[in-house]
Amino acid sequence: MNSDVIIGIAGLTLGISYFIQSLSLPKAFIGNPWAPIYFPSSLGVLMTLCSVMLLCGTLRHKKKGEKFSTQVPWFLIIGTIAIGSVYAILFDRIGFIPSTIIFIGTMLFLVNDTKSWLLNIILAVCLTLSVWYCFEKVLYITMP
């Protein structure tokens, strides 16, 4: 599919849903009750208009779906998001040092070669300890 069509559909969905949401926002108790709603609702309308313009322009010129020279690196992107989310869960529960060693280690195993396992482990431990030192002793920020 053409990238303009994808962006147009995404923008249209966002614009309409944002506009509907903005209409159900609570009204102000003081001054003009609609004051907090004007700005977001106009953003929703403008986003919808821009999306329609983009879609109409693309359909009128019948642009063919362009070929990307590269594929979406889903494995690495989803992997990074998953590792980051697990880090967010573990961070407060098991503390900064163990969770960060796991985070950096798994990130390196995901992206760097698994053959360089020793380098990955050394980097994960050294980086974690140096960042911890930096936060705790230099910036005086207490880590969990």
Added chain:
Amino acid sequence: METINSLLYGLTIVAQPINIIFMAIGCILGTVLGMLPGVGPATGIALLLPLTFTMKPETALITMAAVYYGAMFGGSRSSILLNVPGDGAAVASCFDGYPMTLKGKAESALAISAIASFIGGLIAAIIFLALAMPVARFALRFGPPEYFVLMVFALSATASLTEESPVKGFMSLLFGLMVTTVGIDLQSGVLRFTFGIPELQTGIDFVVVIVGIYGIGEVFKNYETIKETGMYALKTTFGRIWITLEEWRRCVWPILRGSIVGFIIGVLPGAGGTIAAMMAYSNEKRLSKEPGSFGTGVPEGLAAPEAANNAASIGAMIPMLTLGVPGSGTTAVMLGALMIYGLQPGPLLFEQHPEIAWGVIASLFVGNLICIIINLPLAGLLVRLLSVPGRLLYPLIVVIAFFGVYTINFSVVDFYMLLIFGFVGYFMRRYKVPLAPMILAVVLGSSMENSFRQSLMLSDGSLGIFFRSSICIVLITLTTFSVIWPFVKKIRLANRG
């Protein structure tokens, strides 16, 4: 005289050891980040942003400015040696820089690029110095309606002047404004778009958005070509990096012309280093007696864009410092840094915090000197960094981004936001949606809405207030022109073709 005294005062700020040290670090970091393909100055400053919280505001801003123009110096290293531009602003340097390397003139090319960048930066800093006070004094006449219209102009010009489709530019801008509406509305106390998540009540921190879009999004984009990075056959040993008298004679006018073109383009919102460098290149080609020789490794073709992109990076700081309205993604991040300190950039900054305004201006002179010292004798050492494999570099950028955003609110919710905006940033890049309008909107959105509502309060709800002063009318005309121009241009091109 007043300007000279202020500059001398600024130099005393810059001369403080801590500022010199951080400026040198900024210059080195900027050169390295500019050099690495796929990692630009905006990413560098975005990653650096949370780390500057512990610094004094003037030190933070001096460091960021150093990263910005350092990246302009460094961006051309990989253009010249590998034909791979370090960032968009260095694309034009490939045209004649790489052919010079193929001809065995890599040393001359590296020297021309560093000297042209230095002179471009210096000339831009002198013009900046001359213009800063008059512009700041003029901006004192601005009230809420003028500021609102000025921000609308900056945002619309950034959106419509993007290299991609202007409609996509406006969509990016609107998305950024939508992000700023999340959280408590400070004027009415109403909660907007928080979806019951308490952490969203204070809004989405723009630092998280910036680091996500630039830092994580850039890494995701670079994952596409991860196997190719760090695999370059590099020349790392050089002879004397200097230029001959003949090369200097040929380059001096292109450098001067490129500097002026670059500065003017830099000041305009939305244009930036890439357009400045391209325009300076085509300008030189048009003026040359042998335009056909451009692209075969002529020094003029390298000198002009190099001077222009550096001058543009300094020119871009004028609206940010004097008016408080940035014209590019990178200066928007710098403006954000000042706002974190509770400072409002703009005309009052020169009166209330001269150490910041004049410290930054004075640092442009000293920083350019540091950059040329780094880029001439240390070029051989620095280009070795181009062989650092992406598979080691990118996980480390992700990790730095996580640590950075944690220092803002000490909340793990920001980790999720970071990943979400990283994902959004990747798809915006992939589908060619410009990032700068969104970043500008995220930084300016709240101030813009506040100025709008303050203006309406002053006028009892009448929109006529935006047409009462001549400044507003001029800015509205410029805004209308900037919005209509891309479409008119498109129609004219279609009619011709």
